[in-house]
Amino acid sequence: MDDAVLSNDKQVYRPGEWAVTPGVAAGSPGEKSPPLAQLYPEKDKYLIIPQARYTDPAFAELEWKAVWSKVWTCAGLASDIADPGQWFKYDLGRESFVVVRQKDGSIKAFYNVCQHRGRQLVTENFGRNHSFVCQYHSWVFDLDGKNRRVTDREYFEQDALSGDLSLKAVRCETWAGFVFISMDENAKPLREYLDGIPGIFAGYHFENMHVVKDVVVEVPCNWKIGYENFLEPYHAHITHPEIQPAVDEVLNQYDFYRNGHGNAITRVGLPSERYADKNNINPALAFLLQEAGINPEQFQGRATDVRQALIAAKRKEDNPWGIDYSGYVDSQLMDDWNPSFFPNMTFNAHPEGTMVLRFLPHPSDPSKYLLHQWVLIPKTKPGVPVPYYMGVEPDVDISGTVRPARRYTTLADPQMGLVVGQDIANQVGMQRGVSSKGLSSGVRLSEQEQRLQQIHAEIDRLIAAI
Ligand SMILES: [Fe+2]
Numbered sequence: 425m426d427d428a429v430l431s432n433d434k435q436v437y438r439p440g441e442w443a444v445t446p447g448v449a450a451g452s453p454g455e456k457s458p459p460l461a462q463l464y465p466e467k468d469k470y471l472i473i474p475q476a477r478y479t480d481p482a483f484a485e486l487e488w489k490a491v492w493s494k495v496w497t498c499a500g501l502a503s504d505i506a507d508p509g510q511w512f513k514y515d516l517g518r519e520s521f522v523v524v525r526q527k528d529g530s531i532k533a534f535y536n537v538c539q540h541r542g543r544q545l546v547t548e549n550f551g552r553n554h555s556f557v558c559q560y561h562s563w564v565f566d567l568d569g570k571n572r573r574v575t576d577r578e579y580f581e582q583d584a585l586s587g588d589l590s591l592k593a594v595r596c597e598t599w600a601g602f603v604f605i606s607m608d609e610n611a612k613p614l615r616e617y618l619d620g621i622p623g624i625f626a627g628y629h630f631e632n633m634h635v636v637k638d639v640v641v642e643v644p645c646n647w648k649i650g651y652e653n654f655l656e657p658y659h660a661h662i663t664h665p666e667i668q669p670a671v672d673e674v675l676n677q678y679d680f681y682r683n684g685h686g687n688a689i690t691r692v693g694l695p696s697e698r699y700a701d702k703n704n705i706n707p708a709l710a711f712l713l714q715e716a717g718i719n720p721e722q723f724q725g726r727a728t729d730v731r732q733a734l735i736a737a738k739r740k741e742d743n744p745w746g747i748d749y750s751g752y753v754d755s756q757l758m759d760d761w762n763p764s765f766f767p768n769m770t771f772n773a774h775p776e777g778t779m780v781l782r783f784l785p786h787p788s789d790p791s792k793y794l795l796h797q798w799v800l801i802p803k804t805k806p807g808v809p810v811p812y813y814m815g816v817e818p819d820v821d822i823s824g825t826v827r828p829a830r831r832y833t834t835l836a837d838p839q840m841g842l843v844v845g846q847d848i849a850n851q852v853g854m855q856r857g858v859s860s861k862g863l864s865s866g867v868r869l870s871e872q873e874q875r876l877q878q879i880h881a882e883i884d885r886l887i888a889a890i
Contacts, residue, residue: 437675439871444677444689444755453624454689454753457679460874464680470877472866477880478646478858484790490886491767492517495683496597496604496617498769498782499523499533501798503601503634504827509567510552514605518787521594522546522556523603524567533596533605534569539589549830556591565591601631619681621763627751628773633800634824637816639831640796641838643848645855647768647793651783651879653847654762654770657690658872661698663846668696670708671760678874684766684882686875693731693758702728717744731758746805747775764875766882777801777810781844791855795848797840815841
């Protein structure tokens with residue numbers, strides 16, 4: 425890579441200060457947030473991250489008490505429990521929960537544990553019951569958690585059954601079709617916790633999208649290494665060089681919100697600042713034009729004009745996707761909007777499809793985590809493909825009539841698409857590195873990695889609060 429190809433913009437660009445749409449109106453989804461230092465004045469304490477934060481079981485234990493036991497995390501999708509009695513299991517670290525649709529349409533979540541001897545009530549990922557029957561001694565619990573039966577009750581001394589025999593509930597609230605839980609009964613309401621995120625994503629209506637992919641793979645590194653991978657576009661030029669002809673991974677907009685959340689906007693439909701030819705319509709841009717019903721041979725304009733032409737094509741009522749784009753701002757039509765929901769979820773959000781990744785800590789080993797990928801798409805015209813990089817295989821029924829089963833894959837073939845596969849390959853190489861004496865001075869972060877500073881600052885704020 426040759427720095428000489430970078431334009432003058434790059435000379436004055438400070439990551440975090442760029443606005444994808446300069447001068448965008450206050451209150452618009454594209455409005456640039458204040459800089460990180462405004463929300464996190466302590467950010468410069470996180471220019472170098474000590475190794476122990478990725479490796480030390482004692483630090484992982486602190487995270488369990490201060491972070492996982494307190495915050496809201498996404499447990500699953502409301503669409504998977506559309507009908508009363510439908511439930512899904514959510515495993516988070518050492519805990520397991522069952523999240524169930526009630527007869528009145530509300531959703532409740534409980535620790536997945538029988539109040540008799542502690543056997544897990546459900547072991548499958550999804551199911552539908554009239555009640556929960558423990559498979560060990562057949563105690564029965566209603567959908568709302570109340571104990572309905574103590575088998576052979578007459579053989580229990582009264583004191584053995586003192587207190588509440590209901591399943592232990594946890595807080596459960598939804599946003600945009602995502603069900604969140606918190607183990608902290610004093611947690612602030614979910615919407616308040618999510619701060620600016622619901623506002624900027626209101627136009628996507630994720631609750632109307634359906635699942636076309638559901639994959640889980642165990643990755644041998646700390647959960648933060650996985651999460652951090654998707655918080656910075658700095659790595660893209662070398663890890664995903666194939667995107668440069670049509671994605672500007674340099675001049676990103678970074679936005680910061682309270683409680684550790686953030687967003688990055690990466691412009692799509694123009695060559696990268698690192699890509700020398702800003703003039704000719706390269707094959708990647710030609711492909712995008714073709715998709716939008718524009719003949720690339722006849723396109724009058726430079727490579728840097730393609731993005732605007734694509735936005736205009738989507739604004740047409742009879743656009744080739746069959747999507748009503750009226751609720752989206754221009755940047756959302758084309759660009760990669762990449763919110764991070766602290767502590768462990770990211771989206772790559774596009775109107776035509778959104779890839780959701782969750783980074784789930786291992787129950788006991790800080791050097792492993794589970795990477796969970798969902799791909800959600802809206803109803804489109806038949807034949808419209810899912811954004812290619814999300815890796816939805818061509819033989820998958822994407823019409824929404826079939827909810828694909830959850831797949832458990834291996835590192836040899838994670839089945840998460842080319843781009844996430846490239847990311848996983850990096851993560852696999854990280855844990856030995858961050859554990860090595862050769863990195864005893866710590867992990868060093870650039871301005872392009874400010875969102876990593878933010879999450880470490882947020883973790884420490886939560887640790888200080890316990
Ligand atoms: Fe990546």
